[in-house]
Amino acid sequence: MTYYTFPENTLRAFTENVFLKMGCSEEHAQLAADVLIKSDLRGIDSHGVARLSGYVRLWQKNRINPKPNIRIVHETPTTATIDGDAGLGLVVAPFAMKIAIEKAKTYGSGWVAIRNSNHFGIAGYHALMAVEQEMIGFAMTNASPLVAPTFSNERLLGTNPMCYAFPAGKYPPVVADLATSAAANGKLEIAQRSGKDVPDGWIQDGNGQSSLDPHELKKGGSLLPLGSDREHGSHKGFALSAAVDILSAVLSGANYGPWVPPFVAFLEPPTDPVGLGIGHFLGAMRVDGFRPIEEFKSHMDNWISRFKSASTISDEQKVIIPGEPELEAEQERKVSGIPIIDVVVKDLNVLAEMLGLKSLEY
Amino acid sequence: MTYYTFPENTLRAFTENVFLKMGCSEEHAQLAADVLIKSDLRGIDSHGVARLSGYVRLWQKNRINPKPNIRIVHETPTTATIDGDAGLGLVVAPFAMKIAIEKAKTYGSGWVAIRNSNHFGIAGYHALMAVEQEMIGFAMTNASPLVAPTFSNERLLGTNPMCYAFPAGKYPPVVADLATSAAANGKLEIAQRSGKDVPDGWIQDGNGQSSLDPHELKKGGSLLPLGSDREHGSHKGFALSAAVDILSAVLSGANYGPWVPPFVAFLEPPTDPVGLGIGHFLGAMRVDGFRPIEEFKSHMDNWISRFKSASTISDEQKVIIPGEPELEAEQERKVSGIPIIDVVVKDLNVLAEMLGLKSLEY
Numbered sequence: 001m002t003y004y005t006f007p008e009n010t011l012r013a014f015t016e017n018v019f020l021k022m023g024c025s026e027e028h029a030q031l032a033a034d035v036l037i038k039s040d041l042r043g044i045d046s047h048g049v050a051r052l053s054g055y056v057r058l059w060q061k062n063r064i065n066p067k068p069n070i071r072i073v074h075e076t077p078t079t080a081t082i083d084g085d086a087g088l089g090l091v092v093a094p095f096a097m098k099i100a101i102e103k104a105k106t107y108g109s110g111w112v113a114i115r116n117s118n119h120f121g122i123a124g125y126h127a128l129m130a131v132e133q134e135m136i137g138f139a140m141t142n143a144s145p146l147v148a149p150t151f152s153n154e155r156l157l158g159t160n161p162m163c164y165a166f167p168a169g170k171y172p173p174v175v176a177d178l179a180t181s182a183a184a185n186g187k188l189e190i191a192q193r194s195g196k197d198v199p200d201g202w203i204q205d206g207n208g209q210s211s212l213d214p215h216e217l218k219k220g221g222s223l224l225p226l227g228s229d230r231e232h233g234s235h236k237g238f239a240l241s242a243a244v245d246i247l248s249a250v251l252s253g254a255n256y257g258p259w260v261p262p263f264v265a266f267l268e269p270p271t272d273p274v275g276l277g278i279g280h281f282l283g284a285m286r287v288d289g290f291r292p293i294e295e296f297k298s299h300m301d302n303w304i305s306r307f308k309s310a311s312t313i314s315d316e317q318k319v320i321i322p323g324e325p326e327l328e329a330e331q332e333r334k335v336s337g338i339p340i341i342d343v344v345v346k347d348l349n350v351l352a353e354m355l356g357l358k359s360l361e362y
Numbered sequence: 363m364t365y366y367t368f369p370e371n372t373l374r375a376f377t378e379n380v381f382l383k384m385g386c387s388e389e390h391a392q393l394a395a396d397v398l399i400k401s402d403l404r405g406i407d408s409h410g411v412a413r414l415s416g417y418v419r420l421w422q423k424n425r426i427n428p429k430p431n432i433r434i435v436h437e438t439p440t441t442a443t444i445d446g447d448a449g450l451g452l453v454v455a456p457f458a459m460k461i462a463i464e465k466a467k468t469y470g471s472g473w474v475a476i477r478n479s480n481h482f483g484i485a486g487y488h489a490l491m492a493v494e495q496e497m498i499g500f501a502m503t504n505a506s507p508l509v510a511p512t513f514s515n516e517r518l519l520g521t522n523p524m525c526y527a528f529p530a531g532k533y534p535p536v537v538a539d540l541a542t543s544a545a546a547n548g549k550l551e552i553a554q555r556s557g558k559d560v561p562d563g564w565i566q567d568g569n570g571q572s573s574l575d576p577h578e579l580k581k582g583g584s585l586l587p588l589g590s591d592r593e594h595g596s597h598k599g600f601a602l603s604a605a606v607d608i609l610s611a612v613l614s615g616a617n618y619g620p621w622v623p624p625f626v627a628f629l630e631p632p633t634d635p636v637g638l639g640i641g642h643f644l645g646a647m648r649v650d651g652f653r654p655i656e657e658f659k660s661h662m663d664n665w666i667s668r669f670k671s672a673s674t675i676s677d678e679q680k681v682i683i684p685g686e687p688e689l690e691a692e693q694e695r696k697v698s699g700i701p702i703i704d705v706v707v708k709d710l711n712v713l714a715e716m717l718g719l720k721s722l723e724y
Contacts (some may be wrong), residue, residue, distance in 0.1 A: 067414060078651070148672075152681050164608075166605075178601055208676075
């Protein structure tokens with residue numbers, strides 16, 4: 001595998017131009033690019049520009065609306081339901097998070113369920129919008145079905161991530177951002193590219209038997225919930241994933257479970273939808289709705305410091321605070337650039353040619 | 363192992379009398395008994411009357427206040443912090459949940475962080491209080507440290523459960539109520555009593571090496587987070603547990619991480635507390651803050667029905683909807699009584715003698 005490294009701004013400009021070519025407004029193109037580049041900066045390569053061609057292909061099939069009329073369809077002082085008008089989740093989710101934050105400013109907390117959206121990038125981007133306002137941020141989304149519930153061999157749930165983000169004082173925010181499956185799809189892609197087996201407990205074949213083949217999903221297999229099997233708590237991963245699906249979609253009026261439209265353009269959405277698009281659920285709570293922010297931050301620092309100094313099993317390991325590796329990647333990549341694997345660079349340049357854009361030089 | 367079966371009301375009356383002997387008010391004794399009996403009814407034997415002597419022993423050490431002045435110490439329209447005045451979590455948490463529900467009635471959602479509390483029983487009890495009001499209920503609590511973060515051999519977190527409860531229509535509520543560890547402590551106790559090994563991935567010894575010994579925690583071992591090891595996502599279980607700890611305690615002003623006081627009276631609390639007692643976090647959101655309740659319920663029924671009819675790996679298994687086994691146990695035990703294991707019956711009768719109460723006949 002070969003990687004080419006690009007300065008952040010080169011990739012950002014390229015990505016913005018792609019979204020502009022799709023017909024997005026300047027504002028939306030900038031925002032969507034910001035969400036994707038943030039993911040690449042934070043080292044979550046599977047959710048950054050690697051997904052750009054996927055968005056374009058969905059747009060070509062009229063499954064993404066580049067000029068959405070995102071609007072509130074239901075509201076109380078602290079809750080709202082948003083219709084994303086089939087727009088990019090990358091712009092729909094930040095729109096919704098702003099509403100959650102405004103409600104929290106006035107009432108202490110704000111909660112927004114979103115329907116008729118698309119893939120929203122990394123959950124952490126949206127949750128961190130709240131952290132910037134000294135709030136606690138929550139973000140979750142459902143996703144196209146790849147995960148089987150405990151005891152089933154049917155793909156009924158997405159990797160349905162949930163994110164909790166907390167401001168701290170001298171330390172960076174704690175960001176718990178996790179897929180509720182044993183392994184995220186991006187990890188499978190890495191194994192596919194390297195031609196390696198995956199660990200037992202990540203996937204099962206179409207008959208529900210354990211499989212180590214990272215290509216198993218193309219043959220009718222499925223990802224397993226966090227916990228992997230019943231004995232190790234896969235019913236808990238299933239329950240968490242179910243909660244994400246219900247909050248994101250049953251509550252908002254989006255598609256849920258096996259009805260969630262696929263993220264890839266070559267698979268058609270179900271012909272019997274139960275809602276509109278995919279769903280997200282976002283929230284913000286003011287820290288000072290519970291205790292003074294400086295007190296909270298000082299105890300967050302104490303929490304982080306205590307966990308960072310925990311005794312470890314081996315000298316080479318340390319306890320990793322959730323969100324810490326992503327921030328370290330961000331700081332490093334802002335300086336030294338973003339490494340992109342060759343297949344993705346080629347994919348982006350195919351896109352450039354198709355859209356009449358200047359290709360990435362490497 | 364021998365079980366004796368008691369009618370619900372026999373155990374309820376016995377439990378109420380124990381709490382009255384501790385000096386609880388009639389109202390508090392009834393409520394605390396209701397939380398414990400609900401747990402036994404729902405088949406979560408580890409959190410029911412089996413814990414009664416534990417509460418009494420903490421009260422004898424002046425670590426539980428039977429006449430707490432539970433009060434709001436901080437508030438916005440939709441958020442509040444409650445000081446439980448070292449009361450039973452069994453009464454403090456329902457007090458707090460009522461406040462969350464009242465706030466949700468007026469503003470759409472309500473969120474309450476609780477400090478200076480004790481063990482609150484099953485999270486599901488509190489979350490289901492919201493469901494009875496056609497709301498979505500959330501409940502979590504931190505707990506005395508038994509779980510090591512990924513890569514550590516130190517017990518820094520409790521089994522920190524989180525619960526999401528959703529109303530449905532013709533089906534019972536979906537209740538995702540789970541410890542964020544690979545196995546709950548109750549499962550270890552079952553293995554201890556039966557003298558059996560536990561599965562690999564539940565616990566590690568004091569050096570962080572895998573152990574199958576259910577008694578390992580008494581020798582310096584620790585429980586593992588949901589996911590069991592890094593490869594299978596234990597960093598996700600750790601991140602969820604961290605989120606529970608922060609929301610329950612850093613936000614409320616309770617003790618967190620290794621400072622959480624032990625639930626057992628023979629272990630002394632840390633001498634350098636960072637807050638007051640243990641912490642909980644509870645919330646309620648009105649479903650009709652997002653979409654009409656009947657629409658939501660009808661889609662919940664569709665969700666449940668689809669998952670219940672999922673194809674299964676073997677004919678003997680079915681997909682279990684979160685909360686379904688607990689409700690089935692409740693319906694059955696309300697009729698046929700609650701089976702209590704002999705060691706617990708003996709423990710309760712020791713309690714009866716100590717407190718001058720009529721013992722349980724069996």
